[in-house]
Amino acid sequence: MPRNRTDEVLPAGRRPVGRRVWDLPTRVFHWALVVLVLTSYLTGEFWRGVDMQWHKLSGYAILALVLFRLAWGFVGTRHARFQDFLRPPGQTLSYLGGLISGRNSSYAGHNPLGGLSVLLLLLLLLVQAGSGLFASDDIFIEGPLAGLVPGVTVDWMTGVHHLAFDLLVALIALHLAAVAFYEAVKGQRLIRAMVTGNKQIGEAGAEATPNVPSAGFRGLLSMVLSAAAVAALVLGLPAWTD
Numbered sequence: 001m002p003r004n005r006t007d008e009v010l011p012a013g014r015r016p017v018g019r020r021v022w023d024l025p026t027r028v029f030h031w032a033l034v035v036l037v038l039t040s041y042l043t044g045e046f047w048r049g050v051d052m053q054w055h056k057l058s059g060y061a062i063l064a065l066v067l068f069r070l071a072w073g074f075v076g077t078r079h080a081r082f083q084d085f086l087r088p089p090g091q092t093l094s095y096l097g098g099l100i101s102g103r104n105s106s107y108a109g110h111n112p113l114g115g116l117s118v119l120l121l122l123l124l125l126l127v128q129a130g131s132g133l134f135a136s137d138d139i140f141i142e143g144p145l146a147g148l149v150p151g152v153t154v155d156w157m158t159g160v161h162h163l164a165f166d167l168l169v170a171l172i173a174l175h176l177a178a179v180a181f182y183e184a185v186k187g188q189r190l191i192r193a194m195v196t197g198n199k200q201i202g203e204a205g206a207e208a209t210p211n212v213p214s215a216g217f218r219g220l221l222s223m224v225l226s227a228a229a230v231a232a233l234v235l236g237l238p239a240w241t242d
């Protein structure tokens, strides 16, 4: 049995125990991402302003968040680590089979399908924000790195920026449907866990699932370093290559 797995079916007479499974930085990351993706959509489609400065700022913030989360996948607390939730394809497929037949274990962290969707969301957000750096509307607005590459690359990146957004909308819709399914059908309180950090875990599994630390300071440091990397990229690179 993988060390982070906990039994879904509680042994008779045993009560679930509350455990902190999501550290503070992971939760702040998630809800900040939700607000910023919405902001990027609104400022990309409707409120473009004079030079889309809010769109760009919110895009940089998303880029910093994604860099943070990729690093946090290695240095974060137990269930935030990639090692905890990225499974081999065979295991992910058999989890999917179990979901259909109704025989599955629940996980303290992300289940194998959830873990896969986390990785896809992060990669897609990276492509979305990364392509934005090189995108242009051919009139007034361009990303900070568009001047560093040939026009044909700018056109290509602008196309990628549009396509990535369509894919992102589809993946977010799937994400929300999956969360609603676990909440409504499986009775798992995933949203509350992403807010408070705590999940109810079967007594048997709870023994193997200690509370994760809050990790606020480590998280803040990682976020500051990620923001500095983005600032160096969008401010430093164009100035340096001038």
Ligand code: HEM
Residues within 6 Å of the ligand: 026, 029, 030, 033, 034, 035, 037, 038, 069, 080, 109, 110, 111, 114, 115, 118, 121, 122, 172, 175, 176, 179, 190, 191, 192, 194
């Ligand atoms: C812009 C929209 C959204 C994006 C891009 C997004 C992205 C993500 C990502 C990347 C994770 C992984 C968290 C981590 O491990 O760091 C996640 C998890 C999660 N998200 Fe979202 N999310 C969005 C909207 C929402 C909304 C609106 C809700 C709730 C109503 C929600 C509920 C959850 C829950 C419950 C999890 C944890 C799933 C689990 O326990 O495996 N998300 N989301």
Ligand code: HEM
Residues within 6 Å of the ligand: 037, 040, 041, 044, 045, 052, 055, 056, 058, 059, 060, 062, 125, 128, 129, 130, 131, 132, 133, 134, 135, 136, 137, 141, 142, 143, 144, 158, 161, 162, 165
């Ligand atoms: C994940 C973050 C981002 C999201 C979700 C996003 C989304 C969008 C959307 C929906 C549009 C409108 C596309 C259309 O005209 O239909 C757009 C356009 C644009 N975005 Fe982003 N964007 C993000 C990040 C960025 C970043 C970081 C930059 C650059 C700093 C950027 C630069 C641009 C530019 C220059 C356009 C205009 C392109 C055109 O009109 O053809 N975006 N973006």
